[in-house]
Each structure stands twice: as C-alpha cells, then as structure tokens.
Amino acid sequence: MPHSRGPQRPNNSKAEPRFSSPYLSDFLGGKVHLICPKCGIQRRYDASMLLAKVGDYVLPDLLTRIALAEGCPRVGDKDDRCNLHYDIEKMYEQRSAKHGQ
Numbered sequence: 001m002p003h004s005r006g007p008q009r010p011n012n013s014k015a016e017p018r019f020s021s022p023y024l025s026d027f028l029g030g031k032v033h034l035i036c037p038k039c040g041i042q043r044r045y046d047a048s049m050l051l052a053k054v055g056d057y058v059l060p061d062l063l064t065r066i067a068l069a070e071g072c073p074r075v076g077d078k079d080d081r082c083n084l085h086y087d088i089e090k091m092y093e094q095r096s097a098k099h100g101q
C-alpha cells in the first residue's frame with residue numbers, strides 16, 4: 001500500500017523502515033488502543049481524531065508522541081523504558097469486524 005503523502009518526520013526520528021510500518025491513516029474509522037502496563041496508562045483514541053490532532057505518522061513514531069502527550073514518566077528513559085504499546089490485535093480486529101457505535 002503506497003502512501004503518496006510524504007512521511008512527517010519528527011527531527012529526532014531515526015531511520016526506520018517506514019514502508020513496512022502501518023500509518024495512523026490505515027486505521028481510520030477505528031480506534032487506536034494503547035497500553036502502558038508500567039505506568040498504568042490505558043487509552044483508546046479515535047483514529048480520525050488523532051490524525052486531525054497530530055497528523056499521519058507511522059505507528060512507532062506516533063507512539064512516542066502519544067506517550068509524551070500522556071505524560072508517561074518513562075518516555076526517553078533508557079534504563080527503565082516506557083512500555084507503552086499498541087493493542088495491535090484489537091486494532092486489527094476492529095478493522096475487519098466494523099460495527100457502528
């Protein structure tokens with residue numbers, strides 16, 4: 001799935017294989033599920049709202065931005081890394097089984 005728009009690159013980003021990573025826009029119409037067991041953060045975002053807010057990023061880049069926005073205390077901590085991650089199964093699940101709400 002080629003993305004015609006260029007990737008929005010935060011200047012601290014390292015070279016990532018962007019083409020293989022899903023973009024936020026791939027989940028439009030669904031929810032973005034996030035969990036950080038370490039910090040006790042559990043979030044559910046509307047993908048389209050999130051996109052309007054922060055822009056279309058690949059999921060790994062987006063994760064850092066959300067963690068920062070949520071005030072996760074372990075963002076950028078190299079020794080005790082934040083464990084924020086996507087509940088990717090749920091996100092793909094909802095994509096295939098779309099139910100209105």
Ligand SMILES: [Zn+2]
Nearest residue numbers: 036039072082
């Ligand atoms: Zn965390």
